[in-house]
Structure formats: C-alpha cells, structure tokens
Amino acid sequence: MPLDRKAPLLEHLNDVMGTLRNSERKVAQLVAGNPSYVMNATMAGVAEAAGVSEPTVMRFCTSLGFLGFQQFKISLAQTLALGIPATLSTIGREDSLKELSTKIFDHTISSLDRARRFLDPIQIDRAVSAILAGSSLHLAGLGASAIIALDAEQKEPLFGIPCSAPVDPHQQYMAAAMAHPGSVFIVISNTGRTRSIVQVAQTARAKGATVIGISGDESPLLKHCDIPLIVKTIEDTDIYTPTVSRLAGLVVIDILATAVTLRLGPEHMDRLTEMKEGLSQVRRDHA
C-alpha cells in the first residue's frame, strides 16, 4: 500500500495564511513558530498557547483541509521529520555549526522529498527502455551537472553498455555530432537553458539518437529531448543555500542504473557481484 505524500505542511501554511480568519491565524503563527511543541501538544494546550478557544483550533485544522486535529498533528509530524527547508528557516551568520548542518541536511532532505513527489515514473520507464535498447550511452553536463554525468559514467557496469561523459563542451558537441540511431544521450542542465547543453541535445537528436533530458523544470532543453525528466527541487534562493539539484540528479541516476540492472537479468547481476568482490581486493592491495 503506497503512502500518499502530501505537500509539506509548513509551506502550504504560508500560502493560505492570508485566507485564514484572525484567530485562526494566531494558531497558524504558533504552528509556524513552534511546530515541535504543537506536534506533542493536546488541543487544549494549543488553544491555550495560541490564546484562542478549542473549536478555533479545530476550525483551523478543517480550514487546512484536515478531518480533525489528530490528522493535522500526524501530518505536521511527517513534515518535521523531513526537516524545515532553508526557504523557511533562513541560514544566517550567527548560526552555530550544529544549527547550520541541521539546516543544510533539512533543506537537502526536504528537497529530495519534493523531487520524489514530482518525478514521473512513466518517463523513467521510457528512459530505462531507451537505455536497454541503446548500444552506447553518452552524458553531457556542465558545472554541478557535470558531477552527475561523471557519476553516471562510473555506473557503466550497471548500464551494461559503453558510457562516456566528456567534461569539455567541445567534446560533448563532438559526441553529439557523431551520434546515430542506437546512441542514447543523457543531457543534464538544472536551468535547462545552458546554451551549449541545449545544442548537444538538439544535435544528437537530429542525428537520430534518443535524447533523455534532465532539468529542474519545463525548459528549452526538454523541448529538444525525446524523454524529459523533470527533477524538481527547492529553488536555491540565495548564495547560502547550496545546490541541491545535483543530489536529486544523482538519485535519478541511481534509479535508472538500478532499473536497467534489474532488467538485464540475473546473469548480469552475477557478474556484478563478482566484480564488486574483486574491487574490494583491489582497494586493499594497492592502487
């Protein structure tokens, strides 16, 4: 039985804050300001702390679309487990390192949660089929997206076909220009607007390759791709917040690699196991 993943509560709270009644807003502020208290408190306690009556707390819950206070509390607990994303908590100079690391982890985890909810399994399925049908895999990305491409290249044994992930934009273009039916391209750009990356997608596709595009949103890049993969993360608001998109991208690569491996069958997996055992020998012996 799959768990339905609702939109993070605290974000939603900010959105509807304006539409709430005055005394309901008091409750909302309490929840936003001290969510961990509310999570463990009773309805009477919340009413007391917010300076309103119990039915108001109840009305607050139903206004948000919950059936009652209990349901609301469960949902709040779920949100807190993920952590509070940096878009709400803000990272500042006066933060202690403990706070800072918690905030960054929270931000990352919330962001991956969002990616998890937005990812379209149908497109993933198509991407997996495309890789299985292909004879070679080429990756292209710049900056943080280059990291994703390199990581995928390391997973060549899982994909079962030759992989290349040139870092140089010129080489990326060359690979695209030499593409042919049977080539599979994974083209990565979070913004989806990096000129040279879009060109790689466009060129490869014109040569008959199957092009999988990974970007953070609808974008020019995806228009030139056969299979668009939207990996939605929490937007990086300011310079403090690190680029989370690359992490979500890596997870998507994990999913693709795992799915391809599973479909390649047991004898392929046997070879993998063998390889892994050999590798741990290599690690210890030299290199």
Added chain:
Amino acid sequence: MPLDRKAPLLEHLNDVMGTLRNSERKVAQLVAGNPSYVMNATMAGVAEAAGVSEPTVMRFCTSLGFLGFQQFKISLAQTLALGIPATLSTIGREDSLKELSTKIFDHTISSLDRARRFLDPIQIDRAVSAILAGSSLHLAGLGASAIIALDAEQKEPLFGIPCSAPVDPHQQYMAAAMAHPGSVFIVISNTGRTRSIVQVAQTARAKGATVIGISGDESPLLKHCDIPLIVKTIEDTDIYTPTVSRLAGLVVIDILATAVTLRLGPEHMDRLTEMKEGLSQVRRDHA
C-alpha cells in the same frame, strides 16, 4: 528549539522483536507489515486488527519506550515520512518503476537522516577552522569518493583558497608528498581502508599538513587524520542498493563550504553574488 531525532522506529522494532511478549509481537508484526494503516488507526482498531486487546497495544507502546499510544503514532508517522529504507523493504525484480523509484528515494532519504543524526558538529567546527587557517585545499578520493572530491573542487570560490582534486592516485600521492604546514587535505574513503588513500593521509600529515578524513565509520584512514568526520549511512547490503554514502559526503561538503563562506565575511559573499550573476550570463551566451 531543536527537534530531537530518534532512531528510526521500524529498524528499532526489528531489534527488539525477540524481547517482546507473544501478543505484543502480534502488534509488532501488524506495525511492520502495514505501518500506514496503524498510523491512521485508533487504538481499538489496531487491537482488533492484531487480534489482541487494547491494553496489549498499550503495553506494546510502553515496551518500546513510549509514554503512550499517541506518542507512538507520532513517531511512526515521522519514520514513514522519511520512507522505508531498502534494508527493510528489499528491492526486487518484480517491482514496478514507480515502486523502485520510491524505494530508492526512501532509502536515500533515510540514509541522509542517519548521517544527519550521527554527524559530530564539533569535528565539523574543527574542519571549518582548519580550512580557514589553511592556504590551499587538496582533496583525494577514488571511485564514488572521487565524485565528492570533484564536487568540492568546484566549490573553490566558496572556500576562498586554491583547491585541487586530482583523480589519479599517483598525483594524489604527489600532492601529499609536497604538502607543508598550511596545506589542508580532505581525504575521502567510505570504507576507510583503501590502501592508497590511507597513504595519502599518512604522507600529508607527516609533512605537516592538516588532514581531514571522511569515512563511513571508525577506520584505519581516520587514525591517520587530524580531524575525523564520520558520515554514517545505511550500509549497502546488496548489489541493488545504490551507494548512498557519496550523497551524504556531498552534503557534508556543502556544510563545510557554506560554513567557510559565512565566516569569510560579507565582502566575500558580495564577490560570490557578483560571480553567480556573471555565470548565468555565460550559460546563456555561449560555452
């Protein structure tokens, strides 16, 4: 007010399964088998479904160390929000793509949650101070850890000092051999037993460099480091489960980079903002 992060409930459940009473175990099995039902159910409902009486459900909760049923439910909800790690759910060939991607995301998020709980802020603090005091930053890692090193190298503008992350083990050793006081090394190996990586740490330290070690556990590598950073993830049990350790490593790099940036002061951040704006121009115009 910081949120205290308890150990994931379902893992704990497996551990204490043996110590439970017979009828309590029935409840435990229901929880393990259908957690999302229990999360929304009432105590009477759980008792009914498990085929026991209500007080038994209550006793089950207290046996696990909770004050009552409600507390237990909240905690269960938190665990489910993170997702069920692959160590418990097992990835199989018959999984649909939707299930597979959910499981991999769940596994990743649970794993990051664990890293978040185990990370020692004191060592992070020491690492940040070391980087701030250093005149150059060198990174070394192989395989998946090389990805982390490359990612850190990309963050050179944040660290504010020259960064290098050679991929070749020989070059890594050369960098270590040329180290001097003022050099800072970040040496990465999930197992902490890769021969050449341990050697890099050892050599660099002998030359007076400050060596920061990142590994998944107590390990030979960390013995040769000034500042040990343990990044605990959920162990990769079989070939299906992807290597999550590299993601946690990337988050740790994020934390280090962000902390260093914040300590470098506002004028450094102004330059960064300027750089970021310029970069988005570059993306659009050519390259």
Added chain:
DNA sequence: TCAAAAACGTAGTCAAACTACAAGTATTTG
C-alpha cells in the same frame, strides 16, 4: 443606526486513551 452575517467562544457529548484488577497460563521448586 440597524440588520444580517460572519467570527468566536461556552457548554456539552461521545469516543478514545489509559488504568486497576482479576483470571488464566506457564514455570519453578519442594
């Protein structure tokens, strides 16, 4: 200023969580 409607709280009800106790079952010891 008055009427109508919306907002909010008071008081009450019902169900769910928790507790005390007794019955039954296993275990140990004389």
Added chain:
DNA sequence: CAAATACTTGTAGTTTGACTACGTTTTTGA
C-alpha cells in the same frame, strides 16, 4: 508430581481529550 509463584493477557472502569451544537459578540453593509 503437585503446589505455589510469577508472568501474561484480557475485562471492566475511569478519565481525558477530541469533536459538536448552539448562543453571544463583533463586524459589515445598506
């Protein structure tokens, strides 16, 4: 082997907390 003790589990009862019906107050618009 029997008796007693300790342990396990369910029954019945109590209390507390969630939810509801209704009435009072406040606000809004003519």
